[in-house]
Amino acid sequence: MLNRLAYRFHQTLERHFPEQRLYLKSDIETRFIRLRSGTQIIALAGGTLALAWTIVATALIMMDSIGAGSAREQSVRQLALYEERLNALSSDRDLRVDEAARAQARFNVALAQVSEMQERLLASEDRRRELETGVDAIQETLRRTIKERDEARVETDRMVTALTEQAGGSTEVGRVRDAMATLEIMTGALGDTAEERDAMLAEADAAREETQLIAEAKRSLEQRNDVIFAKLEEAVTVSMEPLDNMFREAGMEPEELLDSVRSGYSGQGGPLTPISMSATGGALTAEELRANTILAGLDRMNLYKIAAFKLPFSMPVKDNFRWTSGFGYRRDPKGAGTRMHEGTDMAGSSGTPIYATADGTVTNAGAKSGYGLMVQIRHDFGIETLYGHMSKVRVEVGQRVSRGDRIGDMGNTGRSTGTHLHYEIHLSGTPVDPMTFIKAAKNVF
Helix, strand or coil, rough: HHHHHHHHHHHHHHHHHEEEEEECCCCCCCEEEEEEEHHHHHHHHHHHHHHHHHHHHHHHHHHHHHHHHHHHHHHHHHHHHHHHHHHHEEEEEEEEHHHHHHHHHHHHHHHHHHHHHHHHHHHHHHHHHHHHHHHHHHHHHHHHHHHHHHHHHHHHHHHHHHHHHHHHHHHHHHHHHHHHHHHHHHEEEEEEHHHHHHHHHHHHHHHHHHHHHHHHHHHHHHHHHHHHHHHHHHHHHHHHHHHHHHHHHCCCCCCHHCCCHHHHHHHHCCCEEEEEEECCCCCHHHHHHHHHHHHHHHHHHHHHHHHHHHCCCCCCCCCEEEECCCCCEEEECCCCCCEEEEEEEHHHHCCCCCCCCCCCEEEEEECCCCEEEEEEEECCCCCEEEEEEEEEECCCCCEEEECCCCCEECCCCCCCCCCCEEEEEEEEEEEEEHHHHHHHHCCCC
C-alpha cells in the first residue's frame, strides 16, 4: 500500500516536474547534470522564499524611509515655528525696551513738574499766611478805631449837652467859644478817623479777595498734584510688576536680590545737618507722604536696574542666528552616545560678534579642552557665564566688562561640528538653562 502511494506521488511529480538534464560541453568532453523532480521543487521553494523576503524587506525599507522623511519634515516645520516665535519675542522685547525708555522720560518730566509745583505751592502757602496775619492786624486796628470813634461820639454828645446848658444859664461868652472850638477839633479828628477806617475796610476787602484767589489756586494746584501723583503711582506699579516677574522666573527672590544690591550700594556721608521732617519743617502732609512713597518706588526700580545689569538677562548674539541645540540630555553630535549638554547653541556666520550678557570680571580667556577658544565671566550673586568655540578672544583675564561689551567672535574651535556659540550659565557652580534668563527678560528688555 505504501509503495503504491509512493509510486503515485512520484508519478505526479514526474508529470509536473519531469527530470531535466543540464549539459556542460567543453573542447574535449561533454557532461550533464541531472535535475530530478525533488531538486526542482527544492530550488523552486527556495527561489519563492527568496523573492518573498526581497519583497517584504523592500516594503519595510520604503516604509521606514517614508516615515523618516515625514519626521524630518515635521522637525523642520517645528524648528521654523520655533524660530518665528523667537523672532517675535525679540521684536516684542525691543518694543518693551522702547516703551520703558519713553515711560522713564515721561516720568522724569512729570517729576520735574511736581517739584516746580511743590515750590509754587509752598510759596503761595507762605504768602497766604502773611496775608492772614495782615488781615488780622487790620481787623484789630479797625475794631479799636471804631470803639474809639463811638467813645468820642458819646463824649461829644455829653459835651454839647453841657455847653448848651451852660449857654442858656450863663453869660460867659468866652467859655462857650472855647467849647465850640474844642467841638470843631474833635469833629475833624472823627472825620479823619472815619476816612482811615474806610481805607482799612477797603484794604481788608482786597485782602479777603486775594486770600480767596490764593485758596482757589491752592485747591487747583492740589488737584493737579493729585492727578500727577496718581499717574506716577500707576507708572511705578506698571513698571515694577514685569521686573518682579522677570527675577522670579529666573529663579531668584526679588527681596533677597534687592537687599544684596542695597548692601553693596550703601555709601553715606557729608556734614551733620538738623533733622527736617518735611519741606516746611513740620509734620509730613498727605502729598509729602505720597511723594515719599513714589520716591521709594523709584529707588526700588533703580535697584532693579542695577541688579538687571549684573545678571545675564541680555543676549550674547545680536546678529542673525539660529538655535541649534538646547540645554539637557541629547545625542552627542560626535557619536559618543547620549550626553548632558550644559548650555545653549546659537549658530551663525564666522566672525559674528559675541557680547557679555551682564557686568562682571573675566576669569578665563583662551583655549580650553572641548570648548576651544572660550571666555568665562564671573558676575555678582554667584553667577558665571561661559562662551565657547570662538574664533577670536577680545578680552583678558582680570578685565572688567559691562553688559553689551564685545568679548569675542563666533567660530568653530574645539569639539564642534560647525560655526556656532556654546553659551552656558552657572548658578553657584551648577549649570542652569540659559533660556530661563532669556525668556524671563523677554517682557522687560
